[in-house]
Amino acid sequence: MVDLTAVDLARFQFAFTMAFHILFPAITIGLASYLAVLELCWLRTGRQVFVDLYHFWSKIFAVNFGMGVVSGIVMAYQFGTNWSFFSEFAGGVTGPLLSYEVLTAFFLEAGFLGVMLFGWNRVGPGLHFLATCLVALGTLISATWILGANSWMQTPQGFEVVAGRAVPVDWVAVIFNPSFPYRLMHMAVAAFLSTALFVGASGAWHLLKGNDSPAVRTMLSMAMWMMTIVAPIQAVLGDAHGLNTLAYQPAKVAALEGHWENRGTQALPLLLFGIPDMQEERTRFAVEVPHLGAVILTHTWNGQIKGLKEFPRDQRPNSLIVFWSFRLMVGLGLLMIVLGLWSLWLRRGGALYRSRAFQQAAVAMGPAGLLALLAGWVTTEVGRQPWLVYGVMRTADGASAHGAAPVALTLAIFVVSYFFVFGVGFAYVLRLVRKGPQTFDASRPPQGGPGQEHTPMRPLSAAEEGG
DSSP: OOOOOHHHHHHHHHHHHHHHHHHHHHHHHHHHHHHHHHHHHHHHHOOHHHHHHHHHHHHHHHHHHHHHHHHHHHHHHHHHHTOHHHHHHHHHHHHHHHHHIIIIIIHHHHHHHHHHHHOTTTSOHHHHHHHHHHHHHHHHHHHHHHHHHHHHHHSOOSEEEETTEEEESOHHHHHTOTTHHHHHHHHHHHHHHHHHHHHHHHHHHHHHTTOOOHHHHHHHHHHHHHHHHHHHHHHHHHHHHHHHHHHHOHHHHHHHHTOOOOOTTOOOOEEEEEEEETTTTEEEEEEEETTHHHHHHHSSSSOOOOOGGGSOGGGOOOHHHHHHHHHHHHHHHHHHHHHHHHHHHHTGGGGGGTOHHHHHHHHHTTTHHHHHHHHHHHHHHHHHTTEEETTTEEHHHHSOSOOHHHHHHHHHHHHHHHHHHHHHHHHHHHHHHHHOOOOOOTTOOOOOSTTSOOOOSSGGGGGGGGO
16 A cells, blocks of 8 residues: 655645646637637638637637636645645745736736627627737736746746745846746647647537538638647747756656666667666666667767766656656647648648548547646656755655645545536536537627626626527
């Protein structure tokens, strides 16, 4: 039986709630920008199909936005309950960054969300488009502050330790720390790809079910254009992020490569498969490609990197976890590129809308973006261990002084409640997707009154027509 400590359980609790929460902002970021593009296309062309798609996806956006807010609030409380010593040490840095996220992004989103969701017939098209753009901008600003705080934990700078606390001395250095630009771009593009796969899978599913409407064709086509163009860009960004990680967190790179030691002057190989063994300090059943690791990580033919044996045992990430989470992320990314190229080839003669094999593949790839996103976060966060603030504060030193029993109890409550609450939310989103785009009558004026169209009192009301 595994003997889990309070720190282990607190880490798992944060990871569990984070795994749920990160899915919602990713889709929110992507859908908000997608809605802005749809409305811009409608303003420029006047085509009804873009109006229909806007109102279809705005319902799903509303549900997703609501679940994201709820799951985010729960995560914030854990800093005080499970990670109080971290909050005491780093609160002078992370507290203001998270406050800026509320003061800028959340207020911007909240201020214009009502206009975006319920103002189609109540404000002019220009003002409504502005509201949609500002909500989309708010989602990106939110990601900027959150990733600024998390990136500082990965590559901390711009602070001094005074009386046992991190005190900011240069906010520009704090925010624009070495890993921040790479992580922000990588995360934003991951959100766009996750949304494109979700939208594309929805369109492909409807085509497989015989719903071959202009709206369905349009959303599949737009999603595949995004996949074709952006998936290769993500590979380039991932390479740049990897080089940055090698420079500032070499132990993480050694762990995700399953690389223990250099063999004389032999170039670093790429391990396609293997089972890293932390106790025996080797990677079992390794399947290697000579020189390819050197080409990817050093951009040279005969390059080498530090092996895990060059780091103290108590400063090594769990190689088994990050080795496979990294390969899951990269493998799914390669499949995204293949899917995009396949769609480009099928566009000749309109085969994109007739190929059942491609449509089935697009449906199967629907959750791939979110799975890759989760795998990437596992690689990032587990690869940072045993540090909470890299090189400054160890994870064990940041946890609250709880026993294992109360943390286990709250974890069990989270697991049960999350699967119930958010399971219902996911089911409702899929119900909306199955209904598909409907023709929206933009000329119908709001009536108000009992049983008639009225101004809803909450964001989730925007999705009530999907029931």
